[in-house]
Each structure stands twice: as structure tokens, then as C-alpha cells.
Amino acid sequence: MAICTVYTTQLNPTCSSISKPSKSHLGFHQRQVVLYKRNSTNTYRPRSSGFSRPSYSIITCAADQTVVIGLAADSGCGKSTFMRRLTSVFGGAAEPPRGGNPDSNTLISDTTTVICLDDYHSLDRTGRKEKGVTALDPRANNFDLMYEQVKTIKEGVAVEKPIYNHVTGLLDPPELIKPPKILVIEGLHPMYDERVRDLLDFSIYLDISNEVKFAWKIQRDMAERGHSLESIKASIEARKPDFDAYIDPQKQYADAVIEVLPTQLIPDDNEGKVLRVKLIMKEGVQYFSPVYLFDEGSTISWIPCGRKLTCSYPGIKFTYGPDSYYGHEVSVLEMDGQFDRLDELIYVESHLSNISTKFYGEVTQQMLKHSDFPGSNNGTGLFQTIIGLKIRDLYEQIVASRSQTPVEAKA
Amino acid sequence: MMGSLALGSVSFWGSSRSVIKRDYDHDHGQDQKMKMKMMMMKKRSRVGMAVAMAGGAKFKGTQMREKQLNEMIEKKVKEATEVCGGDEKSAECKVAWDEVEEISQAKADFRLKLQKEDPLESFCQEHPETDECRLYDN
Numbered sequence: 001m002a003i004c005t006v007y008t009t010q011l012n013p014t015c016s017s018i019s020k021p022s023k024s025h026l027g028f029h030q031r032q033v034v035l036y037k038r039n040s041t042n043t044y045r046p047r048s049s050g051f052s053r054p055s056y057s058i059i060t061c062a063a064d065q066t067v068v069i070g071l072a073a074d075s076g077c078g079k080s081t082f083m084r085r086l087t088s089v090f091g092g093a094a095e096p097p098r099g100g101n102p103d104s105n106t107l108i109s110d111t112t113t114v115i116c117l118d119d120y121h122s123l124d125r126t127g128r129k130e131k132g133v134t135a136l137d138p139r140a141n142n143f144d145l146m147y148e149q150v151k152t153i154k155e156g157v158a159v160e161k162p163i164y165n166h167v168t169g170l171l172d173p174p175e176l177i178k179p180p181k182i183l184v185i186e187g188l189h190p191m192y193d194e195r196v197r198d199l200l201d202f203s204i205y206l207d208i209s210n211e212v213k214f215a216w217k218i219q220r221d222m223a224e225r226g227h228s229l230e231s232i233k234a235s236i237e238a239r240k241p242d243f244d245a246y247i248d249p250q251k252q253y254a255d256a257v258i259e260v261l262p263t264q265l266i267p268d269d270n271e272g273k274v275l276r277v278k279l280i281m282k283e284g285v286q287y288f289s290p291v292y293l294f295d296e297g298s299t300i301s302w303i304p305c306g307r308k309l310t311c312s313y314p315g316i317k318f319t320y321g322p323d324s325y326y327g328h329e330v331s332v333l334e335m336d337g338q339f340d341r342l343d344e345l346i347y348v349e350s351h352l353s354n355i356s357t358k359f360y361g362e363v364t365q366q367m368l369k370h371s372d373f374p375g376s377n378n379g380t381g382l383f384q385t386i387i388g389l390k391i392r393d394l395y396e397q398i399v400a401s402r403s404q405t406p407v408e409a410k411a
Numbered sequence: 412m413m414g415s416l417a418l419g420s421v422s423f424w425g426s427s428r429s430v431i432k433r434d435y436d437h438d439h440g441q442d443q444k445m446k447m448k449m450m451m452m453k454k455r456s457r458v459g460m461a462v463a464m465a466g467g468a469k470f471k472g473t474q475m476r477e478k479q480l481n482e483m484i485e486k487k488v489k490e491a492t493e494v495c496g497g498d499e500k501s502a503e504c505k506v507a508w509d510e511v512e513e514i515s516q517a518k519a520d521f522r523l524k525l526q527k528e529d530p531l532e533s534f535c536q537e538h539p540e541t542d543e544c545r546l547y548d549n
Contacts, residue, residue, distance in 0.1 A: 166520070169513070234508060235512050238499075
């Protein structure tokens with residue numbers, strides 16, 4: 001379905017030709033029709049200098065203008081579990097672009113394109129070494145280009161986006177990115193630059209606590225010959241100052257924060273297997289209604305395990321309630337513990353409200369579809385799936401609202 | 412999946428950098444246990460990798476890439492350890508460990524890609540004559 005916006009403007013009589021919008025980017029424009037209409041008689045128009053001016057209307061038909069989602073995460077680009085769950089909600093699996101650079105960080109599915117913000121590094125690995133800056137440092141990134149290109153894609157025009165090669169550490173020749181229905185920009189700095197922030201229709205920050213980050217990095221790296229416990233610890237420690245200075249502050253701008261902490265259900269637990277996950281949702285965000293438990297705006301503590309539902313150790317505990325986060329009103333839904341069986345999952349789903357499912361059991365179905373993904377038995381998988389559904393809902397609302405914009409043609 | 416991991420005490424994150432080494436000694440018992448586990452995992456995974464490679468890595472280019480990444484991790488960890496031996500708080504030290512992180516993540520992504528299919532699959536369909544696209548023999 002095409003959504004058309006009509007721009008009407010007065011043409012200066014000294015202009016002899018209608019100037020077409022300049023094609024500054026390679027790729028296609030969405031279909032544009034320019035109607036040139038001359039006013040029939042010398043009708044006096046008080047607003048102008050007294051002369052009647054011919055007016056022309058440009059009807060721009062943009063097929064469902066791109067919705068832009070920002071995801072701040074420190075876990076590399078595009079291959080993260082969150083991305084896979086998100087693209088799955090929209091249908092289809094996201095794949096690297098076929099036939100292009102095999103080291104591309106981009107993922108493309110039918111509806112969604114995921115861009116890795118590392119592609120906007122202004123300094124490659126050598127450059128960063130020379131200047132003494134990490135990839136976390138804003139000085140290593142070209143925010144002007146990031147803003148320009150995200151804006152251009154949002155307006156329906158394709159761009160040639162650079163590729164940052166994580167293996168060689170070099171900037172490779174660009175690849176063509178065509179405007180998708182949903183564009184996800186994932187990386188370290190999606191909300192750092194104010195102009196880019198304003199382009200986002202929704203933003204998420206994945207906040208992993210230090211203990212959990214350590215446990216995950218050990219799992220990631222422990223099989224590598226070059227790594228040891230010390231090297232993993234040292235790497236996290238060395239990056240922490242830059243992380244705290246440049247990445248962490250973006251939390252305050254996010255519409256939703258997923259915070260991952262060690263469990264409180266097991267006293268003195270230091271294994272990092274059972275997780276406590278908080279979904280912090282900003283109030284008052286357009287097209288986004290926070291998930292709640294039982295009674296919106298109240299404070300709830302809920303242990304679903306009991307007579308109707310038997311759970312194995314350590315069980316499941318939910319809390320929900322309003323709170324304040326960096327000066328904003330938020331609603332916080334928290335899950336501590338693990339799902340062991342299907343019926344636990346469906347039981348929990350049936351008690352949550354505002355989860356934007358299209359049918360009963362959709363959350364459970366999505367979680368089961370990807371039961372091999374990490375986090376499928378705890379709050380990380382649950383909340384990532386729910387956020388995916390909320391984003392789908394947000395997308396559909398935005399599209400619906402745009403199609404209702406009245407189309408006016410000025411005489 | 413992995414066996415249970417015993418982490419050092421949570422208070423590790425509260426301590427300042429200069430105290431890290433002392434914490435190691437303190438948690439010597441825990442660390443030793445962890446190191447044993449890591450050694451076992453490495454032994455097991457190297458066998459596993461050889462088996463997996465027969466399934467996952469099809470092309471020579473991919474096998475070379477895997478080798479390259481492994482070597483880079485080792486090299487960069489060594490470099491970082493050396494650079495930071497001088498001054499832990501220096502910019503050089505930060506950058507060195509950041510490089511280690513970048514390569515470690517690249518290796519993890521590579522491993523994940525390999526589980527589905529050889530990353531060079533579609534490239535090699537177009538360019539089967541290139542060196543990277545020679546079929547990898549175990």
C-alpha cells in the first residue's frame with residue numbers, strides 16, 4: 001500500500017523551470033509525481049506580492065516510510081540473540097546480503113534490515129591505535145555520516161553505506177542499503193548523537209550487569225587457545241572506563257531498557273546461570289503502551305508457582321510497579337528465575353497484559369520456536385520476545401496513522 | 412550446555428584496579444578450579460572443532476580465516492599483556508584490550524555463522540575459481 005503526501009508550494013515566477021529534488025545519493029527515489037498547474041486568471045492573492053503565481057503540487061508516494069529502531073548493545077552486531085528474535089517476530093530469518101562482501105555486518109529479512117553502527121567508524125583499527133582511542137570513544141565514529149544516512153533511508157532513498165571489517169580492522173568498499181519497512185540500527189552509539197536520536201521511532205538499551213557480562217564473556221571465550229581467565233577479566237576492566245563514560249549514559253534516552261542481573265532467588269549464587277531480568281519501560285512514549293501485571297500502575301509481587309502451577313527450583317518470581325528512572329516515569333516488570341516447562345511459560349503469558357500478541361500463546365510460540373537460543377528459559381528471552389511484539393505493534397500503529405493523514409490538493 | 416561456572420566473589424567489581432592481583436591470590440582456590448575447567452573445555456572443544464569443521468567449514472578460505480582469527484587472539488592478548496605491564500591506565504593499554512575484545516567477538520560471530528553454513532558459500536558460488544573457494548580437505 002502506498003502512502004502519499006502532497007506538498008503544495010508557490011512557484012516563483014522568475015523561475016523558468018521546476019527544479020527536481022537533487023539526487024545526491026545513489027539509488028532510487030520513491031515515485032514522485034510533479035503536477036504543475038497555472039492559476040487560471042489574474043486572481044489577486046493577498047499573501048503574495050500581488051501577482052498571481054502558478055502553484056505546483058508534488059505528490060510523493062512512499063511505500064510505508066521506514067520505521068527506525070535503535071538498539072544499544074555491547075555484544076557485537078547483528079548476530080545477537082535479540083536481533084534474531086526481533087526479526088523472527090516479523091517473520092523470516094535475517095541473513096547477510098547475498099553476493100556482497102562476505103564480511104558485511106548487515107542482516108536483511110523480508111521486512112527488516114539491521115545495520116551495524118560499527119560501519120560508521122571514522123577510524124579503522126590502525127587509526128584508533130595511532131590516536132589512542134577505543135571503538136567505544138565517540139572520536140572513532142562519524143556521527144555526521146550516521147545521521148545523514150539514517151535520515152536518507154528513513155526518507156525512502158537507498159544509500160551506499162561503508163562496511164567496517166571486524167577481522168581485518170579496515171573500512172571496506174560500501175554496500176547498497178535499500179530502505180526497508182523497518183530499519184534497526186544496532187551498536188554502541190545509536191542514541192549518542194542527538195540528531196540520530198530524533199530519527200528513532202523506538203529505542204532499546206541492553207544493560208548487562210558486570211557479573212553477568214563476565215560470565216557471558218567467559219562462556220564466549222573460554223574455548224579460545226589465546227584466552228585465559230586473566231585475559232578475559234583484564235579486557236573487561238580495561239574497557240570499563242570508556243564504556244561508563246560514553247555508552248552507559250545512553251540508558252536515559254532509551255524507551256525500553258532490559259537490565260540483566262544475577263538472581264536473588266539463590267542465596268550467595270555466583271554461577272550466573274539463573275538471571276534476574278528487568279524490563280524498564282518509559283511512560284508516555286507514542287505508540288508504546290507498557291506491559292503490566294494484573295493492575296496497571298499498581299505495585300505487584302507475584303510468584304506463579306503454587307497450587308495451580310508446580311515449578312522446579314529455584315522457581316519464578318515476578319514484580320511489577322511504577323518507578324522513576326533518570327528523571328522519567330517508568331513502569332518496571334521484573335522476572336527472576338527460570339522456565340522449565342512449557343506450561344509455566346503459557347501460564348505466565350496468560351497473566352501479562354498489554355503484550356501486543358495477535359493470538360493467545362504467541363509469546364510462548366515464539367519462545368519455543370527458538371528454544372535453542374540463549375535466554376530461552378528466562379527473562380531475557382521473554383522480554384526480548386515481548387519487545388519484539390511491541391515493536392511490531394508500534395510499526396503497525398505508525399503505518400495506520402500515516403495512511404490517515406488527509407491528502408489535500410490546494411487549488 | 413556448559414558445566415556450572417564458579418565465579419570469584421562479587422566484591423571483585425568493588426575493588427580498585429590495583430587490588431586485582433591481590434584478589435587473585437585470595438580467590439586462588441576458586442580461580443584454580445576455574446582454570447581447570449577452562450583447560451578441560453579447551454581440550455574438549457578442540458576435538459569438537461575438528462569434527463565441526465568437517466561439517467561447517469567447506470572452503471579453504473574459511474579454514475584459513477579460522478586459523479587467522481585464532482592466531483590473532485593469541486597475538487593480541489600477548490601484546491595487551493605486555494603493553495599494560497608498563498602502565499595499566501594508559502591509552503595504549505585500553506586500546507590493546509579493546510582490540511582483543513573486537514577479535515574475540517569476531518571469532519564468536521564467525522563460529523555462530525559456521526553453524527549454519529560456510530560464510531563463503533554465496534561468494535564461492537559466484538567465484539568458484541578463486542583460491543579461497545578451493546574445497547577444504549581435512
